[in-house]
Amino acid sequence: MTARVRAPELRGHGWLNTGGKDLTLADLRGKVVLLDFWTYGCINCLHVLDELRPVEQKYGDALVIIGVHSPKFVHEQNHEALAAAVERYGVHHPVIDDADMHLWQQYAAKAWPTLAVIDPTGYLVASMAGEGHAEGLSRLIDELIAKHSADGTLHRGDGPYVPPAPADTLLRFPGKAIELPGGNLLVSDSARHSVVELTPDGETLVRRYGTGEGGAPFSEPQGLLLLPPSVRDRVGYDVVVADTVNHQLRGLRLDSGEVTLVAGSGKPWRSAVEGTQPALEADLSSPWDVAWYDDKVIVAMAGIHELWWFEPAAGTVGVYAGTTVESLRDGPIPDVWMAQPSGLSVGGDRLWIADSETSALRYIEAGVLHTAVGQGLFDFGHVDGPAEQALFQHPLGVAALPDGSVLVADTYNGAVRRYDPATDAVSTVDSGLAEPSDILVTSTGEVFVVESGGHRLIHLAPGIVKTVTGERHQTERPPSVIGAGPLTLDIVFTPAPGQKLDTQFGPSTRLEVSAAPPELLLEGAGVTTDLSRPLVINPAVGKGVLQVIAQAATCDVDEEFPACHLTRQDWGVPVVVTPGGPSRLPLILRGMDEPA
Secondary structure (H helix, E strand, C coil), rough: CCCCEECCCCCCCCCCCCCCCCCCHHHHHCCCEEEEECCCCCCHHHHHHHHHHHHHHHCCCCCEEEEEECCCCHHHHHHHHHHHHHHCCCCCCCEECCCHHHHHHHHHCCCEEEEEEEEECEEEEEEECCEEEEHHHHHHHHHHHHHHHHHHCCCCCCCHHHHHHCCCCCCCCEEEEEECCCCCCCEEEECCCCCEEECCCCCEEEEECCCCCCCCCCCCCCCCCEEEEHHHHHCCCCCCEEEEECCEEEEEECCCCCEEECCCCCCCCCCCCCCCHHHHCCCCCCCEEEHHHHHHHHEHHHHEEEEEECCCCCEEEEEEEEECCCECCCEEEECECCCCCEEEEEEECCCEEEEHHHHHEEECCCCEEEHHHHHHHEEEEEEECCCCCCCCCCCCEEEECCCEEEEEEEHHCCCCEEEEEECCEEEEEEECCCCEEEEEEEECCCCEEEEECCCCEEEEECCCCCCCCCCCCECCCEEECCCCCCEEEEEEEEECCCEEHHHHHCCCCEEEEEEHHHHHHHEECEEEECCCCEEEECCCCEEEEEEEEEEEEECCCCCCCCEEEEEEEEEEEEEEEECCCCCCEEEEEEEECCCC
């Protein structure tokens, strides 16, 4: 900790959770300040919010966490939508709206999420990307508190957080819905950490399952699945619940209300395990939806960009599709790329998937993954017409219709869209909605939309079809300029205070590199254990995305029973190839910030 870099001032487009006050670094002088660069559609950012909660509680009088919301999608630039997300995800610290990515650039962030630590005298002392930093942060904060207490520059006391007024609605940010055998509806009431049964009109509460408090038995539940009758009889529960923030699956018995843990250790996934695993021992990662397909439960494992399978009777789980690489690549499963799959629906022999971060509609048929609509991680919009030209914006839900077409909850466009395989075209069925997150087609043919941002279920009027030309968008994240030819990719990683690289089970680091388009990389793709990699960039490809996955294993030093830690980050780095451009691309996994 020798670099002395002044932290750039906090300037944005408004503040949340401060009681209307705009904060400056001078207001925070005397505190350890942790900036959390996030965007609320990013599942890894939501993981970090959960990792930071105990840190926030432990150091409440000496530490101030500031959420810096630097948006990926156009919808996320809306201040009111950000305010709703701050409530939805229980963010209990100030948040600054960085809609134009000014602070993102000032602090040289290159990935969601990124953390930056500022000491009590206003100097930037550390930066880190990805998940798994809570233990290292605690050690660093302990060091800063000890040093600045001794120097007299640490000022303990209340922080600037001012909670918003509580809301009073029947549902609060509902996620998914299914129909029960008697015609009632079951809805995951995500922000109230419960599952609710409603009358067939979707408006009257019948019963609430869960305490309404996060953690027990549910924490921000999402997907719901009514098991086939023969399976229900064997396992003793009726509904599988994707208990998203607990990283578990739970079984719900409808008659008694009994809730049973059926899969997930409760620890978030950190590294791959091959083959079949006992369900209760497996580490899951933000399961977002569930569906019955291929005679098993398929789980949209949004947190690691995969689909998993769960066999209820055997009590086992395994990977069904995906490799943890966050991108769009089709082909035979499991060796495909996905990006935060968040919605599932079965239609005939197809499993339809809302792949939210690629703004794509995809499906699996006969063991092969196909993309029906979608162009990649950074291309999105609201465009109808031929599928190859159509665009969604971060869809979270999908519902297969009896005629073979598919309805899509196009969440960030506030719309319900329809894809018709017969014409290979997309149309808009309804719009002007508040973040629709799921669509339910009942046994009588009624269509309900889970309007998550409107805190309700609504009927979808039949026969409404629009054609929206809309706008095409690309993420306005500043690209990294690189040179053609040889390029050194350096992952900067320094173990946290009191930790060292852990080699007891083999190499402590792993680096995986690929590109979109693949032609961007002439050499250097693949997996190695070295965090520095020589690449060769194709001069004939003007721009693209470098996809980088890095991880580092560490363990505690001088402990009788040292704890082990894994730090991991996926980068999708947009690059522009320029003659004479830089021949080195550094990405910080954990280290000292360079001057911004």
